[in-house]
Amino acid sequence: MTTAHQQWFDICNIDDILPSMGRCALFNELQVAIFRVIDQSGQEKFYAIDNFCPFSQSNTLSRGLTGSITDKIVVASPIYKQHFELSTGLCLEDDSVSVKTYPVRLNGCTIQLAA
Amino acid sequence: MKLKQLAIFLGTLLAIPLLMLRNVNGMKSMKEKIKLVVIGNGPVGHNFLEYLVESGESDNYQVTVFGEEPLPAYDRVHLTSWFKNQSVDDINMVSEGFYPSNNFTLHSGDKVTQIDRFKRVITSDAGLEVSYDKIILATGSVPFVPPVPGHDRDNVFVYRTIEDLEKITAAAKTGKVGAVIGGGLLGLEAAKALMDLDLKTHVIEFAPRLMAVQIDDGGGKMLSRKIQDLGVSVHTQKNTQNIGDGETAFHKMSFADGQELETDIIVFSAGIRPRDELARQAGLGMGARGGVVINNNCLTSDNDIYAIGEVALWDNKIYGLIAPGNTMAKAAVDHLTGTGSSEFAGADMSTKLKLMGVDVASIGDAHATTPNSRSYTYVNDREEVYKKIVVSEDDKHLLGAVLIGDAAEYGSLLQFMLNKMELPSEPEGLILPSLDGSSSGIGVDALPDSAVLCSCMNVSKADVINAVEAGASDMAAIKSCTKAATGCGGCTALVTQVLNCELEKQGVEVNTNLCEHFSYTRQDLYNIIRVEKIKSFEELLENHGSGLGCDICKPTTANILASCWNDHVLDNKLQGLQDTNDYFMGNMQKDGTYSVVPRVPGGEITPEKLIVLGEVAKKYDLYTKITGGQRVDLFGARSEQLPDIWRELVDAGFETGHAYGKSLRTVKSCVGSTWCRYGVQDSMALSILLENRYKGLRSPHKLKMAVSGCTRECAEAQSKDVGIIATENGWNMYVCGNGGMKPRHADLFASDLNDVDLIKYIDRFYMFYVRTADRLQRTSVWMDNMEGGLEYLKSVIIEDKLGLAAELEQEMSAVVDTYQCEWKTTIEDPEKMKRFGHFVNSKLHDENVIFTTEREQIRPALTSERTSETA
Incomplete structure (x- = not known):
């Protein structure tokens, strides 16, 4: 959720992330996975979650495949294939597991993250 | 192949004394073992031993087996397939080590000549004397040769053993024409064999039609027509009266109607006679026309001697099929060991088979001999299909059926009859083609649990249900745990239906959709x-x-x-x-790093290139290991290092190895005839050629190949999707092998191929797999789930039954022609190179990737090692 106090930081150009894919950004010494997805209505959306996969204990989520499971937009962990909902960070296979989400937006041609 | 068999045989002989020695100590304290002598090592005799092992009682018996033939039991039913490949492996029934591992002593090539029931000792041809407590008589039968003048001439054969087939093959080399006397089931099998030997083939039948016992006149006519279409001349109502010297061929056959036929080879297939001379000499109760009389427990008139298979006479009948023989074997084991209560109570002689590619089936009262029975017949001259059902007077029950040209209904019709299930009104609908394409077969749900689905392996519906409940969810699993559909395969469709029905009942949705986004396979x-x-x-x-x-x-x-x-x-x-592996063109490891595997075609590598691999590994500090596929795997590369590593490798002449893809991995090789003193072909050259041809082909799952330069098989080709083994004359091609979780020996697909045909078949095979397999389905499971299995696959790939061959070859050549090294193309494109950095906004690398050292190389640090490092 965007609030008035948020300060936005430039991360990269939109072209640095290809449609339906993710990239990892270094942000405040954190690894954040940013995804660029065209949703069912044809709208371009951006999501940001932890890059750290809690199952494999590795920084790999940005390298997962995006897609939809029922109406949820997800990324699949490239190592053990669990799905994380991009908007909430919840793991679909294990509801005790989730990853953090971050505010992300496109400002002109620049992708920005907020703390 | 002979050498290999000999080796196994010698191995068996050598293993026996060792195992016996080992058992001496253990046996002292054990109760005296029962001395069991099994006379006859054909399919039924062998199945008896399999059942004995299954009963869990075999340790209580000291088992000695005699077989007259030089080879251990083989599957006589599929003798014709020997003709195609001349490979005993195709029809061998004995799994490696079966005899020694069960402590069974096997005397192959030695026949029992006498049973002394008073001394309780048998004597063999080689002079062995073995005392017994119990005997299993499974001597089978011999072909009947009518005493026609000239029946003992040269180039007159019977069709029963591999030795017979070897003699026929040798004679065919100089002959042009072959004739089979007898148009029964075996006769037509023999005719197929003669055809395969490129002889102009004739079938001579005494009765007015082919397969007179199993099918009716209408069916016989249709069968004759179909077989003549294939180039075999059928002569019915011919009584052979003399065989003498021919003018244009070796023999002249003269028939009672004054006609004559000249032929180089004659094969008698005029029925069988029980092989009962041993029983007769021992004074056992015999039938008037031969055969050893048995009761429902398969006991003969001597309570210590059982008889099973074609030598046994039950209710004055000899059963010349494999399934009743197996039922007898099981009944004998049950009675002998007391572990079961099955009996032999006669057998249904319904049968379905493919003769020269023609479907033929006969069920029950095929001739409508039941009083007041009604028949319904469907004849289609265009498609050359004949179907008849015989039903009871009230139309309620099926009594018999004949199916020629299309036997798809065999399974359901058989179940209607065996289970006395009530027929639908207007039963003719069962064999009429349905106009809307729906099948009017049986509802498998209506079958009783006791219904035998697979008669070859005696598997009931209950057995299949149990397997499904235990977790089997596809045909491959059902085959491996119940053996259903692994005999003649005639029940495959029916077993599949039962499987799907049970899965549905369990709430397992039989959903073949790829995923929720596509309702397609x-x-x-x-x-x-x-x-x-x-x-x-x-x-x-x-x-x-x-x-x-x-x-x-x-x-x-x-x-x-x-x-x-x-x-x-x-x-x-x-x-x-x-997937990340394909995107980064490396295999992602547990810590998010990748492994790098350059292609080393055939495993052949120059010292210079080997040095480059070492230098790159050293420079980037990569963990280095030799793979099972004869190449080098370099682990621990971070994504941003991959372009630099590959630039060095590509510059040195390496290409990507596709270790990350669902694609061809390697073609493993042995060094072959160039260096090896045993090699008979250049396996190195072939493996390099094959690896370069199929590299880059994306397929439903990974593909592995191997080429061995001789039968010693050092490249382990029989565990690969496609394995090639050199012969004196060319290459033997094996398919659908697998190592891994569920190992499977590859099946021999074609023999003595030249390079051109070999590549043609591999092209077709791979493209057909690519076209029809499920996602992540290896070739082994693909074939096991395929209706018709190996034979079907051969018909598609070799005989081009579907008319696809040219298309498949074309598709493969398109793939071959458009090959590019994915890494080479990538490093030439600066845009693509940008995407390998770990961070989109920084040149730093992932600090979570931490290595420690073990055996002088890196490995990912364990969690405990990480904390100590950061602490």
């Missing part, structure tokens, strides 16, 4: 993509799918697009579909 999607020339996932999703796609359908689509059009994996429209 992988095979459907493949066809859609080919036919509609679809080039992108978006196009496919828009026209045929829903949602955004997922980690199942995206890589599958990428894989199919690659098989069809072979564009680069990182092509803009494709890269978003690739």
Whole structure:
């Protein structure tokens, strides 16, 4: 959720992330996975979650495949294939597991993250 | 092949004394073992031993087996397949080590000549004397040769053993014409064999039609027609009266009607006679026309002697099929050991088979001899199909059936009869073609649990249900745990229906959809993509799918697009579909680093290139290991290092090894005839050629190959998807082998191929697999789930039954022609190179990737090692 106090930081150009894919950004010494997805209505959306996969204990989520499971937009962990909902960070296979989400937006041609 | 058999045989002989020695100590304290002598090592005799092992009682017996033939038991029913490949492996019934591991002593090539029932000792031809407590008589039968003058001439044969077949093959080399006397089931099998030997083939039958016992006049006519279409001349109502010297061929056959036929080879197949001389000499109770009389427990008139199979006479009948023989074997084991209560109570002689590619089936009262029975017949002269059912007077029950040309209804008709199930009103609907394409067969749910689905292996519906309940969910699993559909295969369709019905009942949805985004199988999607020339996932999703796609359908689509059009994996429209392995063109390891595997075709590498591998590994500090596929795997590369590593490798002449792809991995090799003193062909040259031909082919799962330069098989080709073994005359091709979780020996597919045919068949085989397999289905499971299995596959690939061969070859050559090294193309494209950095906004690398050292090389640090390092 965007609030008035948020300060936005430039991360990269939109072209640095290809449609339906993710990239990892270094942000405040954190690894954040940013995804660029065209949703069912044809709208371009951006999501940001932890890059750290809690199952494999590795920084790999940005390298997962995006897609939809029922109406949820997800990324699949490239190592053990669990799905994380991009908007909430919840793991679909294990509801005790989730990853953090971050505010992300496109400002002109620049992708920005907020703390 | 003979050498190999000999080796196994010698191994068996050597293993026996060792095992016996080992058992001496253990036996002292054990109770005295029962001395069991099994006389006859044919299919039924062997199955008796299998059942004995299954009963769990075999340790209580000291088992000695005598077989007259030089080879251990083989599957006589499939003798014709020996003709094709001349390989005993195809029909061998004995799994390696079966006799020694069960402590059974096997005397092959030695026949029992006498049973002394007073001294309780048997004597063999080689002079062995073995005392017994119990005897199993499984001596089988001999072909009946009528005493026609000239029946003992040269080049007159029978058709029963591999030795017979070897003699026929040798004689065929100088002959042009062959005649089979007898148009029964075996006679037609023999005719097929003669045809395969390129002889002009005649079938001579005394009765007015072929297969007179099993099928009626109408069916016989249709069968004759179909077989004549294949080039075999059928002569019915011919009584052979003399065989003498021919003028244009070796023999002249003269018939009672004054006609004559000249032929070089004659094969008698005029029925069988029980092999009962041993029983007769021992004074056992015999039938008036031969055969050893048995009761329901398969006991003869001597309570210590059982008889099973074609030598046994039950209710004055000899049963000349494998299934009743197996039922007898089981009944004998049950009675002998007391572990079961099955009995032999006669057998249904219904049968379905493929004769020269023609479906023929006969059920029950095929001749409508039941008083007041009604018959319904369907004849289609265009398709050459004949179907008849015989039903009870009130139309309620099926009594018999004949099916020629199309025996699809065999399974359900048989169940109607065996289970006395009530027929639908207007039973003729069972054999009439349905206009709307729906099948009017049996509802498998209505079958009782006791219904025997597979008569070859005696598997009931209950057995299949139990297997499903225990977790079997596809035909491959059902085959491996129940053995159903592994005999003649006639029940495959029916067993599949029962399997699907049970899965549905268990709430397992039999859903073959790829995923929630596509209501299609992988095979459907493949066809859609080919036919509609679809080039992108978006196009496919828009026209045929829903949602955004997922980690199942995206890589599958990428894989199919690659098989069809072979564009680069990182092509803009494709890269978003690739699994991380394909995207980074490396295998992601547990810590998020990748392994690097350059291609080393055939495992052949120059010292210079080997040095480059070492230098690159050293420079980037990569863990280095030799793989099972004869190449080198370099582990621990971070994504941003991959382009630099590959630039060095590509510059040194390496190509990507596709270790990350669902694609050809390696062609393993042995050094072959160039160096090896045993090699008979240049296996190195072939393996390099094959690896270079099929590298880059994307397929439903990974593909592995190997080439061995001789039968010693050092390259382990029989564990590969396609394995090649050199012979004196060319190459033997094996298919659908697998190592891994469920090892499977590859099946011999074709023999003595030249290079051109070999490559043609591999092209077709791989493209057919690519076209029809499920996602992540290895070739072994693919074939096990295929109706018709290996034979069907041969008919498609070798005989081109579906008319696809040219298309498949063309598709493969398109893939071969568009090959590019994915890494070479990538490092030439600066845009693509940018995407390998770990961070989109920093040149730093992932600090979570931490290595420690073990045996002088790096490995990922354990969690405990990480904390101590940061602490």
